[in-house]
Amino acid sequence: MPPRFVTQNHKDLQNTEGKEKEVEMEMKMEAQRDILAHRGSLSVRSWYPVGTVLAGLYSVSPVAPPPGMATRLCFSVEYRHSSEQLMVSLMRLGNLPPRFHGNVTLVEVRLLPDDRRPRQAKARGTGPDPEFSDCFVFQVKTNTCIEVPCVLMLCFCLRESSVRQAGSVCIYTKLGDVQISLCYSPSLQRLSVVFLRARGLQLLTGAGVCVQVSLQIHTQVVKSKRSCVLNGEANPYFNYRMSFKLRPQNLDEACLRFELQQPNSIRSEPPTLLGVLVLGPFMYARGPQLQHWMDMVNTPQEPVKLWHGLSRPI
Missing domain, CATH: 2.60.40.150 (C2 domain)
Known part of the structure; x- marks a missing residue:
């Protein structure tokens, strides 16, 4: 018969319970000594079932295509x-x-x-x-x-x-730099922009280069202007002048986006972007791009000229 069905007298039961308590106390003391000896480490002295490894959790899923219609x-x-x-x-x-x-x-x-x-x-x-x-x-x-x-x-x-x-x-690895002059007239509500020149451009073809300048308020493009195409050279001189109508209350929510472009050999295809630059308030820009905009706002009627590095097209 199993031990639990064997009849024992009351004295034997007390002796058995006492021995079990002593063994339990010794195990606790030994465990505490081990913890102090390891100073933070824990030693497991028994085997425990861990189940099976689900291989599907560790398989590399294929790269999903991006949303939208762009390739x-x-x-x-x-x-x-x-x-x-x-x-x-x-x-x-x-x-x-x-x-x-x-x-x-x-x-x-x-x-x-x-x-x-x-x-x-x-x-x-x-x-x-x-x-x-x-x-x-x-x-x-x-x-x-x-x-x-x-x-x-x-x-x-x-x-x-x-x-x-x-x-x-x-x-x-380096897209080049552009020199730009900004001037704002509160009385005329006019933002004057001069795209002076560029240097160190990495042209991909000999198709020439042009600049497109867009005035944007929040996420809406208000107006865009594009220069003529210059001959393909790394340091072109543009001196392209333009102006935009901009109310003083919109100075903190507007920005200028500059795109250096090369025309595509296929007319139906969009031009190739060589680099971009965004000048504007804190909502759009940081560093020199933000400082250039703030200098323009704080010194009305005076042109502010500065060099900027181009960023990668997104």
Whole structure:
């Protein structure tokens, strides 16, 4: 019979309970000594079931295509200082237009200005979100991108009867600087802007360069103006003058957005953005861009001229 069914007298039960209490007290004292000896560590002296590992929780889910209708290229860039190597990994394209779903998609990667021969990757399959699994390695010394600005250019093409470019993405290590003059007249309610010149631009083609200036209030673009296209050179002189109607009560909720553009060889395609700059109050800008705007507001009727660095297009 199991022990719990064995009859015992009252004295034996008391002796058994006393021994169990002594053993329990000894275990507690030993556990306390172990805790003090380890000073914060805890030693587990028994085995406990932990169940099974659910492999699905640790699988890497595919990169979801971005929302909206814009075509996007998903890739990663890593620079390894120890080996002075630039690693470019291609993952996938997202949201290709329906007319391209049956075509084979290619991506060409090159590092300008030295790497003139493109490296090519072919998508694995067709459809709206073709996937890639390619990694390219560029040998780039640490000081190279500081002394000579570099451009990482990725172009995706469609293989039809002939290969043609369908889009491109550019990453700049240094985009260049622009010099701008601002002046505000409260009596005339007029904001005068002079886009003087640019320097160190990283032009992708010889199609020339222009600047588009937009006045924006909150999220609404009130008015946009574009300069003429200048010859393709890294340090163009614009001296492009324009003015916008702006009431004093809107000075704290308005901003100016400057876009350096290169016209596309295909007229129906949008221009290529070389860099952007936003000047405005605290709602839109920080640092020198904010200070330039505040100096203009605090010194009415006087032009304020300053150099600014371009930012990456978003």
